[in-house]
Amino acid sequence: MSAHPDYEVVIGLEVHVQLRTRSKLFSTAGVSYGDEPNQHTTPVCLALPGALPVLNAEAVELAIRAGVATNCTIHPTSIFARKNYFYPDLPKGYQISQFEEPLCTDGWLEIETDSGGPKRIQLTRIHMEEDAGKSLHDGPTDRSRIDLNRAGVPLVEIVSEPDLRSAEEATAYLRKLHAILRTTGVSDADMEKGQFRCDANVSLRKHGEAELGTRREIKNVNSFRFVEAAIEAEVDYQADLIDAGGEVRQATVGYDAESDRLFLMRLKENADDYRYFPDPDLIPLVISQERIDAIRAALPELPDARRHRFEEAHGLAAADAAKLVGAGALADFFEAAVAAGAEPKAAANWLTRDVLAWLNEQEREPGDAVPGPEGFRLDPEGPSFNAEGFAGLLGLVDAGRLTTKSARDLLPDLLAEGGDPERLMQERGLEAVSDSGALEALADDVLASQPKAIASFKEGDKKAVNFLMGQVMKQSQGKADPAQIRQILIAKLEAL
């Protein structure tokens, strides 16, 4: 429920996505992350005199894939333009982008809303462009340094219509987009590495008004959680301002996650004049219908189709299927576990409840910790917990050898450290006590020490059994099956 019922929130998102290419958009330099500054540069990246751009065919392929996966029209001819401005990160003095004639327009994707039912969000355009470099201001001197490793890295900018009406919808849209891009291999979309960055345009208007309010743009937010928090903070700000009789001024703001606060970057009084014009060093990008068709035909199963399949083939609840698919790698893991013999519903339950909760605790996005069917690996060098292990764990529970409680105790270690669940169960002595003789002895011990509870039971307080059960469970250190204990206790109480 909106905290500001008088207003309709209008949000449009611009998402920058790094394409999963080996080399840069217009140069043969490799794409990397975290290497020594300026290791991945050519005369083109450095804008040396005489250098010329040459378009990377791999990037075009991925950009088209992004377009067909989001139901866009792919244009047979698109044009690269120069966006001129001075900045030290921008070696040429202009960024090569697409402007008047982009590669893809008029797409859409569907999100699931809390109010129930799917909602279609229109995509205005997807265009290709190159990333800028990075200024480093943290050196030992008072001079700034420039790292051009990132300069020229291929991006697509995905621009939505202002169709989103809440922070939750914005996040749902981003998650869906993220899942599509990862599923199709368009991008690794690793948010920590800045491969999926979002600018949110937020404005408020009174319900029923047709005209958009003045918007403020929240720049470069790099996690789903922060986007949601930032938009909520922005909505609060604008609503309070308007309530107090103020007027929203067009501005660009940043979001500081640590303090959960927005800060003003700059006021936009006038439109920037980037002096766009078609880049005369590049010829128009011409794509045949055959090529578009081939890329469409080769698309992998998209998240929506996968969700439907999970519901139908594995009998999953819609919400569980959506949660799994929403974190694409979790769905891969799910499928691998089912293939390894896990019962689908149980696997889905464990993944959507316990595993997601654990990831949340780790402050990891599911995609970060789950590289796919090969398993959980928090540390890229460390051991992994694979789908076979997960199926094995569920099998132990199913066979009554491990109680649900014990399995829950084991899970975090398995996720973090990997290993064989059966061996870990034995090392920790967690195997369920199913030997009825041993359980009866435990029950006798407890009964002998709890005359009060026995008396209550005799007086008709059937809940006394629960207390006694708890005592026996405690004695068994959680290794006993509660149903079995209940049965034994009731038999003994009634026989007294």
Place this chain on the structure above:
Amino acid sequence: MTERFGSVSELRSALDAEQTSSRELIERSLQRASGVGERLSVFVDLQNDQAVAAADAADARRAAGETRSPLDGIPLVIKDNIVQQGERAGCASRILEGYVSPFDSTVVAKLRAAGAVVIGRANMDEFAMGSSTENSAYGPSRNPWDLERSPGGSSGGSTAAVAADIVPLALGSDTGGSIRQPAAFCGVVGMKPTYGRVSRYGLVAFASSLDQIGPLGRSAADCATLLDVISGHDPKDSTSLPEPALTTASALTGDVSGLTIGLPREYFETEGADPALLEKVRVAAGMLEAQGAKLVEVDLPHARYAVAAYYLIATAEASSNLARFDGVRYGRRAEGAANLKELYERTRSEGFGAEVKRRILLGTYVLSAGYYEAYYRKAQKIRTLLRQDFDAAFAGCDVLLTPTTPETAFRLGDKTEDPLTMYLSDIYTVSANLAGLPGVSLPCGLVEGLPVGLQVLGRPMEDAAVLRVADAYQRLTDHHLARPEDLA
């Protein structure tokens, strides 16, 4: 050793017959470069040691029977805006002071592979902006025919080096006539190939959609030999034509019978054009007609808008292409700037000359949001109309014959105060750049002791055709053999 360089084929014969050596040719070039070259201010750099070593290597190859190409061991100069690995590439600008290119331009790589020997880098108008070489940070070059006159521009240094017999061949670049106009002023042959024929990789961009590297030499045949070596598709240049290297040299048959030559009416009615020059062109046309060519008048109705459209498009692209010279990564950086904005402002204020600044400002203006439609977009429309004019003209003829310039070489300083009259010296040449056509300028006589240029324009891709006509004319005449008095 002959006193003057002969044609490239004569030099090759002499080398093959061991009447001379590449070492001898290079030493002669270097000697003249530091003598007469100095007086003409045609070089910004001489590469003595590298050139001598390359000549020795060429001689060793020839001795071993492994000659690489018709240019193996032949000296040439290249314009200062064409980069060579390990050499300064200054574009005759202060802003590139101290800059050494870490890579070879494609043309230089091809020249190296062919064994040609670069002896030095030629003076030019700063960033190829100008028609007189007076915009060089190193001072103007001089015309070998009259040291008080301009050699033309912007490839004035390259052209004067050929005209003064320092080298038999040179490379220039032509954005609006920067090879053909100085060729006309200096009495040599200069060619702008079809746009995309020669890779621009390593040519420091002035206006990317117009720039083209081309050859300068004594004769059409020499230019053809050089063009064949430097042409061909280059994957490093997206605008490079997907065609193999040219073989124009073998297409020079001298035969023009059956060829239809168009004379653009508007080019002979240009206000301010010297009638004596127009007459030379008519005489040349008559000579070709006598050889069996057919003459027709053609119309280029939008020709009068060409210079205006050219200066809008060229300056727009230049303002963007020159943004990279900001003092951040290479070249000159202003001292003592207090902040980033000041660094840009001071670096660019100190580094660029007046003409470059004028064009950057003009280009920035025509691209700005409020004026884009009125200027840049309109200029592009004119460009389309000009192309259509040429298409229509070429429907009725094979090549066009025109003057190269409206007048002969002007005096140094005569036009520097008035940029607009300077811009008009490109009136006959800019259209070929706007339309992407091949064009060649060749000497067709003297007026008051100064060379006159005859321009042949062809259909796009028909580089061989323009060279064939130029070569045919040179077989009938000896204007290209006329030389200025020796200045040594």
